[in-house]
Amino acid sequence: MKKKKVVMNAEGIERSLTRIAHEILERNKGTDNLIVIGIRRGGVSLAERLCEKLSAIEGAEIMSGTLDITLYRDDALTTGKRPALEGTYIPFPLDHKRVILVDDVLFTGRTIRAAMDALMDFGRPELIQLAVLIDRGHRELPIRADFIGETLPSSLWENISVNLTDNGSEDEVVIEEG
């Protein structure tokens, strides 16, 4: 049986997201032109939660979208199997917007490279900032996150999963041997 270790529980995730929300507001001086975009699949529910927190703190509506980066991957045609396309939903231009890009785990950086290429096809944002719950290292591209829940040094053979439940009570981040 594979070894499994819970490295972050529901309370930990909740606190991290609250802190990140405050950091985003501090860095951007409020919610003007702010747009939150979650990367499918792991970033989507985190982006929703972050959006709720930002709205609650500032009392303002914040627009959000979801991004499917499959078609922008650098291995889109070379992987044996392909993830099912789930579609992108960004029904507004990103010109002059401050985009908060959200993903669950930052690893090689290749997903973020693909996501930034995709975002540029929706306009010219004023800036893009990256928020992730876990930074596990092992970057293969010169990419870093602006907001990080937790930095978690890991070995390449380990898997890190962020498991979010609908009501949030059993959320956890798990590290297991690959």
Next chain:
Amino acid sequence: MPTGTKGGSHPQGRQTGVSLSDRRLEGTMNLSKKDMLEIRDLSPEEIDLILNTAASFKEISTRTIKKVPTLRGKTVITLFFEASTRTRTSFEIAAKRLSADTINISASTSSVLKGETLMDTARNLEAMNPDIIVIRHSAAGAAHILAGLLKQSIINAGDGAHEHPTQALLDMLTIREKKGSIEGLKIAIVGDIAHSRVARSNIYGLTKMGAKVVICGPAMMIPREIERMGVEVCYTMKDALQDADVVMMLRMQLERQEKNLFPSLREYAQYFSLNRDNIRLAKNDVIVMHPGPINRGVEITSEIADGPSSVILEQVTNGVAVRMALLYLLSGGVK
């Protein structure tokens, strides 16, 4: 419910050769085919995969920048030995929106006029290393011959009176969008069934997806023993249209008619055109489809073709999405 996993995507950590995490691959499937030749050899699961992929691709065509980089560096050749506006343009737009390079060859401007055979044309094209060849030809089986001969992926864009798989797929996508599901619907296909590759591909596809397919047309345009394809045959519009959810009108293919299959177009229109009177027999929310080009006043009146039940132009829009999905699913990956 797990929402994400990241792992094993570093070359040193790669054991299976698959650089995506296992969890992200849940519910995924590949089209394990080199070519797209006919609906007949597709499974319902494969049809679902193509339609789901196409549904995701629709969004790209609504963007300001209508392009994704997925097929960068791939070359798609469209080889058309028969006239076409819609299908050829649709394939070209689909390929371009995926960033592939496209080259169009039509018989009227090619060495076919100088007497080159299909085989020689194909071998010469192959020597230029394209990745996908889209072919339309008046001979049934032309695409199959190329598929057996060439290492490239071949997409059948219509071969004689045999099949036109991408048309059936775009029709199924349109029906699914409008009706939610294909299963259980009564779908009437009306016209010259015997000469229609659109009818043949749709009959294979729609029956596989669980629809009740009714075909209708003059007796000499209904192939014998067509019931064996799982359809019901009607000889009057009244029977065909009664309570139909979908009516698919076929183009009267004047160029394929041997002489005198019917006495006159006028008489045909009298019995088999879709008009404001007979459409009332269908369900209130019936959708009217036509693969185009329309012979206005022959198989369908302008009033109906341009009316609120018509989804004819949405079929064209969906055609681009379906072709994008096929180009994507047939490119790269494991063959």
